Amino acid sequence: MCLCWCFSQLFTVDFSQKKSWQGAREDCLARGADLVSIHNPEEEIFLSGYSKGKTKWIGLSVNPVEGGYHWSDGTPVSHTNWGDGEPNNHNGRENCVEMVTTKNGTSWWNDLNCDAHQDWICMIAKGKKPIIPPEPPSPEPAPECGSNPGWRKNNDICYYYNDTDIVDFHTALVRCYEEKAMLASIADEAEQSFVVSLVAAAWIGMRMFGVVGGEYMWVDLSPVTYVHWGPGEPNDANGEEQCVQMNRHPGSWNDANCGRASAGYVCKKYPGNDHTPPPPTASWEGNCPEGWMKFRNKCYIFKGSHNHQSEIKANWSYARDWCRQQKGDLAVIDDQNENDFVASYLRDLVLPVWIGLSDTLHEGKFAWSDGVSPVLYTNWGDKEPNNVDGQEHCTSISHNHLVTGRWNDEKCNQERGWVCSMKKSSSIPVPPPTSTPCPSGYVTWYSNCYKLVSEPKTWEEAQQACVKEGGNLASVDMSYDQAFISGAVQQGKMDAWIGLRRMPGSDSYKWSDGWPVFFTYWGPGEPTNHEGEGCVSMHAPSFFIQGTWNDTACDAAKPYICKITKEKPPSTPAPGDGKCVPSFWPYGRYCYFVYNEKRGFSWPEARHFCQKVNGGELASIHSRAQVEFIRNINYTKYHNVWIGLTRDRAYGWGWTDMTALGFTNWAPGEPNEAIHDGERLKEDCVEMYHDGTWNDNLCVQKRGFVCQHPQYYVTDENGIVIPTDSAPVDAGLIAGAVIGAIVCAALILAVMYYVFSVKGVKPGDISFFKHDTKKIDVELKHGNMYNQH
Numbered sequence: 001m002c003l004c005w006c007f008s009q010l011f012t013v014d015f016s017q018k019k020s021w022q023g024a025r026e027d028c029l030a031r032g033a034d035l036v037s038i039h040n041p042e043e044e045i046f047l048s049g050y051s052k053g054k055t056k057w058i059g060l061s062v063n064p065v066e067g068g069y070h071w072s073d074g075t076p077v078s079h080t081n082w083g084d085g086e087p088n089n090h091n092g093r094e095n096c097v098e099m100v101t102t103k104n105g106t107s108w109w110n111d112l113n114c115d116a117h118q119d120w121i122c123m124i125a126k127g128k129k130p131i132i133p134p135e136p137p138s139p140e141p142a143p144e145c146g147s148n149p150g151w152r153k154n155n156d157i158c159y160y161y162n163d164t165d166i167v168d169f170h171t172a173l174v175r176c177y178e179e180k181a182m183l184a185s186i187a188d189e190a191e192q193s194f195v196v197s198l199v200a201a202a203w204i205g206m207r208m209f210g211v212v213g214g215e216y217m218w219v220d221l222s223p224v225t226y227v228h229w230g231p232g233e234p235n236d237a238n239g240e241e242q243c244v245q246m247n248r249h250p251g252s253w254n255d256a257n258c259g260r261a262s263a264g265y266v267c268k269k270y271p272g273n274d275h276t277p278p279p280p281t282a283s284w285e286g287n288c289p290e291g292w293m294k295f296r297n298k299c300y301i302f303k304g305s306h307n308h309q310s311e312i313k314a315n316w317s318y319a320r321d322w323c324r325q326q327k328g329d330l331a332v333i334d335d336q337n338e339n340d341f342v343a344s345y346l347r348d349l350v351l352p353v354w355i356g357l358s359d360t361l362h363e364g365k366f367a368w369s370d371g372v373s374p375v376l377y378t379n380w381g382d383k384e385p386n387n388v389d390g391q392e393h394c395t396s397i398s399h400n401h402l403v404t405g406r407w408n409d410e411k412c413n414q415e416r417g418w419v420c421s422m423k424k425s426s427s428i429p430v431p432p433p434t435s436t437p438c439p440s441g442y443v444t445w446y447s448n449c450y451k452l453v454s455e456p457k458t459w460e461e462a463q464q465a466c467v468k469e470g471g472n473l474a475s476v477d478m479s480y481d482q483a484f485i486s487g488a489v490q491q492g493k494m495d496a497w498i499g500l501r502r503m504p505g506s507d508s509y510k511w512s513d514g515w516p517v518f519f520t521y522w523g524p525g526e527p528t529n530h531e532g533e534g535c536v537s538m539h540a541p542s543f544f545i546q547g548t549w550n551d552t553a554c555d556a557a558k559p560y561i562c563k564i565t566k567e568k569p570p571s572t573p574a575p576g577d578g579k580c581v582p583s584f585w586p587y588g589r590y591c592y593f594v595y596n597e598k599r600g601f602s603w604p605e606a607r608h609f610c611q612k613v614n615g616g617e618l619a620s621i622h623s624r625a626q627v628e629f630i631r632n633i634n635y636t637k638y639h640n641v642w643i644g645l646t647r648d649r650a651y652g653w654g655w656t657d658m659t660a661l662g663f664t665n666w667a668p669g670e671p672n673e674a675i676h677d678g679e680r681l682k683e684d685c686v687e688m689y690h691d692g693t694w695n696d697n698l699c700v701q702k703r704g705f706v707c708q709h710p711q712y713y714v715t716d717e718n719g720i721v722i723p724t725d726s727a728p729v730d731a732g733l734i735a736g737a738v739i740g741a742i743v744c745a746a747l748i749l750a751v752m753y754y755v756f757s758v759k760g761v762k763p764g765d766i767s768f769f770k771h772d773t774k775k776i777d778v779e780l781k782h783g784n785m786y787n788q789h
Contacts, residue, residue, distance in 0.1 A: 020254070021096035022231050023247055024057045024120035025072055032131040033124035035059030037071040039078050044099070044107060047121060053103040057120035060097035060109070069097070073123070080109065087111035113237065113361065144271050146179055153271075154194045159184065160267040161198040168374040169243040169258035172203040172265035173219065182275050184268035185218040188226050195266055196251035203265040207258060208234075208242035208371075216244070220268075220275075229253050238360050239320070242371035259374040260367040286424030289326070290431060295341045295488065297424055300331065304349035304417020312417065316394040319354045319418035320369050328422035329370040330356030335377050336546055340487020342419055343397060343405030344445065347480040351668055352408065353417040357395035359385075360412070366395070378407060385409035400668070401478040402519065402691045439469065442564065443489060445481065449564040450474060450489045452496060459535035462497045462560035463512050471564035472513035473499030482521050485538070486547030489561060492540050495550075497560035500536035502529070502551065509536070515569045518628050523548035572625050578711025581614055585633045586711065592619060592630060593707045598638050600702030603685040606642045607656065609707070616709035618644030620655035622663045627692040630706055639704035645686035645694070653686075657708075667693035 019027060025035050037059045038044050059072035069077055069087075087094065089111060096114040099121075101107040112118075124130055145151035145158030152159050160179055167175065176183050183205030186192050195204070205219040216234070218224060230252030234241065243258035246266070256262060269275060288299035303322070305312045314322065320330045333339050333355060346353060356369035357378075366375060366385075381398065387409060394412040397405060397419075410416075438449035449471070457465060463473045476482045476498065490496055499512035507529055509517055523539060528551060535554035538547055538561070573588025580591030593613070595601075601609070603618075610616045621627055621643060644656040653671075654661055665688075673683055673696065685699035688706070697703075 019057075019118070019120060019247070021057050021061065021114040021118075021120075023252075023254070024118070025059070026230070026247075026252070027120070028122035030131065031122060031124070032128065033122040034073040036121040036123035037073050037075045038081075038099075039075065041079065041081075044079070044081060045105075047099070048101045048105050048107040051099075051101050051119070051121070052105050053101065054119055055098045055100045055110075057118050058097055058099050058109070059123075061114070062095040081107065083108035083110050114232075145269070146181075148179060152198065155190075156271070157191075158269050158271055159195065159198060161202060161264065162267075163199070163202070163264040166261050166263060167203075167265065168261045169203050169207065169256075169372075170374050171261070172263075173205075175265060176267035177275065179267050179269075180274035181267035181269035182220040184266040185220050185222040186226055186228070187222065189228075192226065192228050192251060195246065199246055199264070199266055201263040202246050203263050204244055204246050204253070205268070206244040206253075208236075208255075227253065236371075238358075238369075239324075240361070240367065240369045240371040257361065257367040258372045259370075260362065260365060261374075262362075262365075286426045287428040287430055288422075288424060289428055292422075293345065294424065295338065298338075298421050299328070299424055300342065300345075301326070301328075301420045302345050302349065302353070302417070303420070304346075304351055304353055306348050306350065313351055313415040314354075314418065315415055316354050316358065316412040319416070320356065323418070323420035326420060326422075328420040329368075330354055331419040331421040332356055332368045332370055332373040333377060333379075334373070336379070336541070337487040337491050339377070339379050339397075339405050340483040340547070343399060344480050344484035344487065346397065346399040346404060346417075347446070347478075349399070349417045351415075351417050352396040352398045352410075353419050354394065354396050355407075355419055356421075357407070358393050358412070359409075360393045363393075379405060381406035381408050398668075399479070400691060400693060401480070404479040404483055437566070438564065442562075445484045445488070447566050448481065450485060451562045452489050452491075452493070452559065453562065454494065454559045456557035456559055457497075458557055459497050459501065459554040459560075462558070463499065466560070466562035469562060469564065471562045472511075473497055474561040474563035475499045475511040475513050475515045476519055476521070477515060478519050479521075482519065482547065485561060490538060490540065490547065492546050494540050494559045495537050496540075497535065497537050497558050498549070499563070500549070501554070502527075502534035504534075513563070513565075513569070516572065516625055516628065518624065521547065521549050523550050527551035570623060570625050572623075576711045578713050580711060581709065584613075584707075584709065587626065587629050589711050590708045591711055592633060594630065594633055594641060595704045595707070596638065597704075600639050600704060601642075602702060603642050603646070603699040603705075606703070606705035606707075607644070610705065610709075613707055614709040614712060616707050617657040618642060619706040619708040620644045620657050620659045621665070621688075622659065624663075624665070624692075627665055627688075630688070631690075631692050639702070640687040640689050640695070642703045642705040643686055643688050643694070644708075646699070647684040647696070665692060665694050667691075667695050670694060671696035 021035075028034050035058060036047065038047065060069050060077070061072065062068070063070040071077060083100065086109065087097070089095075094111040094113055096112055098110050098112050098118055099107055100110055143151070145153055146160070148160060150160050150162065152161075158181070160176075160181065162175065165175075173183055183203060184195060185205050186195060206216055206224075207219060208214045209217050216224065228246075228251060230247070233253060234244070234255035236242070236255060240257050241255040243256055245254050245256045245263045246252075247254060286297070288294045292299040292301045294300075303312055303319075316330075323329050331342060333342060342355075357366050357375070358369060359366045361367070364387075366378070368375065384407060385392065385395075387393075391411050392409040394410055395407050396410050396414075396416050398408055399405065436444055437447070438444045442449035442451045453462070453465070459473075466472050474485060476485065485498075486492075500509050500517070501512060502509050509527075511517065523545060526549060527533070527536075530551075532553050533551045536549050536551055537558055539550055540546065576586060576589035578589065580586050584591035584593045595606070595609075607618050610618050619630065621630070645653060645661075646656060647653050667689060670693075671683065671686075683696040683698055685697060686694050687697050687701075687703050688694055
């Protein structure tokens, strides 16, 4: 919207005509005016009243000669109204100024990239009559150019302008092909003048070819004999503008992101000269550089930290520059299969990864950083993008073993891993052959081999066919292999059997290759567990979400997915023959309890409670299988849960039961040792999230908790174990212990008050237990205990 300010009149134009600062000023000058200059609070209050809830260009910009700011109409700067922290010249690219007005009419100024497209305000002196730009006469229709009545003819050349659809460059090119034409090339000033008479804002047929910073050429291969760039153009703003638009007033050209839907288009052809799209090339031909992975017609490389000590991470701009140095760009993702492929290879990375999507140039309008690709697909996480505090403009992919591949907008200066992509190229030499661990017809993912077999079989027949090839129907261990199987193997082609099957007479499921069920990806309402529906297939996209699982009749004939792997199922501890107190669940030679009520407890309170139970402790965890076991036993819906891992200032992290710390499952970015309250409290205790990952936190936070105790045995006077299911403790122990913990909590708080407030001791100086460096294993008890979990 253009608000042309002349003290008594307001003019508006079509909303789609938002302009850069220079384009806005050119529009004002064409009207005999200039961008508004504001010289006192009264003028600003008056202007704000006419533009509530909007942002718009004003005439203030950086003076490139003298420094500082100056008004475009040459008047002195006698009034400013900068917002908090402004001007900040973010990334050294903000040289123009907008006025931001809230819905209640308050306003402030912000410096902004001059290439951002905004509303604007023009100002003209009282008594001076604004110039109304003349509308050119409409050319006569030209039926000989085509059946579409929108064709016009000039100097024996046919032109067609569409201003109804706002599209990206690639769509504009396809639309012109549909008219048997090409996007317009401009040969001289006379042709420029005619095309300007047709257009408001339109794509023309010029784009940059080659890598970033390449040469501009016409897509119809005409020689470049004439250009009409606007002031400061082409500027390749943010390094992502490679296609060209024409603006109506004054018809100047501007480079823009090819993938952003931002303009109509102008087509051109000679009468009788019908253009057709070039024949499609084999999209998957070509090669990738050494070290890059290939999928369909692209190559990918993944960069990032593989552990919390590694420092392979970067902000979005650095990551993009690194990709461009490799002749690629931050990854462009065009569909679900490609997103699944990329997500599957994030398995070994600690942090989220940057991809090339951002709205840096146009708030809320995301575009790919390669400047060419249209946005055909997104996979935002729940309530994303949310642009927290108005500062999140770059896109990352988050991942963990339960959910991977969801997108999130983040601050561009965050340090993340990154993924680069490039098109395959026949100019890249064929890489030397490499040995593959997989049989012919299988695709490789880490140490696994997969094959989609289209011949339909029943579940049992499919399993036997896979066994004959040295494998099994595919098992799915985590979100990463789920993504690979769905995106790179199945690729949405057809429903297919996987190796999950319900156990007879039970609602529990088991993988055919013996792996524990660590991960599921059921479709909505699944599994139904209907009679006769005991085998599981993976959905192709139709009415269902691609890759989700469905329990169905085992005798149905379906395609199937085989998996061959050298990995062995993780060992689980042999079941103990001892007993557990009430409310505890057995796992190996220990018993576990998850407190899942609304009231939470601090870490010391939780440990005190666990120690009251049959020689118990807060749980120590030594395998992923144990994580999944705990997550599946009555897991709390109210809290994260404390576990027995804590930090001793002398010896670092360790388990309270003194077992060795050989397994960790930290959440991304943890442990971060975040310091609270002016360094008085440090994060020395560990909680487990609902997804099983761990976070260090303040020990005084209120949480649920997980207890463990060694299984017990009842013996007679001769030491012979008496088979019994009764516990040697009162069944009311659990409730009594909780009550005791509450009383204990009051005592703890009183002591803490005395120590901290009266004695002045800092909580960060307190250690909850001390490691014995000579003893790291659990002592044998009752003669029947494992000394390791």
